[in-house]
Amino acid sequence: MRIVLVGPPGAGKGTQAGRIVDRFGGVHIATGEILRSNAERGTELGRTASRYMDRGDLVPDEVMIDMVLERMGEGDCAGGFVLDGFPRTVPQAEALERRLEELGCPLDAVVSFEIDEDELRDRLAGRAEEQDRAEDDDEGAIRRRLKLFGDETKPLLDFYDDRGLLVRIEAKGDLDEVTGRIAAALAERGGRAGAA
Numbered sequence: 001m002r003i004v005l006v007g008p009p010g011a012g013k014g015t016q017a018g019r020i021v022d023r024f025g026g027v028h029i030a031t032g033e034i035l036r037s038n039a040e041r042g043t044e045l046g047r048t049a050s051r052y053m054d055r056g057d058l059v060p061d062e063v064m065i066d067m068v069l070e071r072m073g074e075g076d077c078a079g080g081f082v083l084d085g086f087p088r089t090v091p092q093a094e095a096l097e098r099r100l101e102e103l104g105c106p107l108d109a110v111v112s113f114e115i116d117e118d119e120l121r122d123r124l125a126g127r128a129e130e131q132d133r134a135e136d137d138d139e140g141a142i143r144r145r146l147k148l149f150g151d152e153t154k155p156l157l158d159f160y161d162d163r164g165l166l167v168r169i170e171a172k173g174d175l176d177e178v179t180g181r182i183a184a185a186l187a188e189r190g191g192r193a194g195a196a
């Protein structure tokens with residue numbers, strides 16, 4: 001299946017993406033991880049991205065679109081994918097839509113992770129301790145990421161709802177329960193699309 005995950009930082013997209021790939025196959029493309037790995041290796045992309053990520057800003061659309069379309073051009077995406085962290089803006093979604101149209105392989109579903117802000121702040125604080133993610137440890141950067149989610153990423157929900165692709169999932173609660181909700185919704189859609 002070809003799936004996009006949309007949700008605020010801390011909503012659990014990364015964890016659930018791994019589980020979706022285990023059940024439904026395909027590759028997990030996590031843009032935040034690709035950027036962090038580039039930053040660690042000191043590549044040009046990594047250096048550019050760090051300037052934005054450290055402040056909690058979005059990396060510019062052109063940079064992200066080039067990076068993801070290149071990644072999707074590697075053959076393994078033909079067997080399906082779970083996009084985690086992209087698109088995050090309407091121009092990114094439009095670029096993805098154009099490319100998938102050219103390839104003749106449209107998205108099967110867009111899963112929206114629905115969760116309230118208080119829960120997110122607690123989770124991000126916990127994650128900063130567990131993993132070494134500086135941008136989760138900075139109040140200002142967290143506030144900025146949550147605001148950007150509302151301003152830039154939320155409009156994607158209407159974009160995908162208009163296309164009949166949007167599935168809303170309650171992202172609060174036990175990890176297994178959330179996985180169960182997503183799997184049930186995807187199985188239903190996969191069944192309808194004949195491409196589980």
Ligand code: ADP
Pocket residue numbers: 008009010031032033035052053054056057058059060064084085086087088089092145
């Ligand atoms: P989270 O979802 O918790 O914010 P990610 O690991 O997905 O974490 O992303 C970390 C950072 O990488 C973002 O805050 C942003 O700076 C950058 N980033 C990742 N994906 C994108 C994207 N599609 N567009 C712009 N910036 C992005």
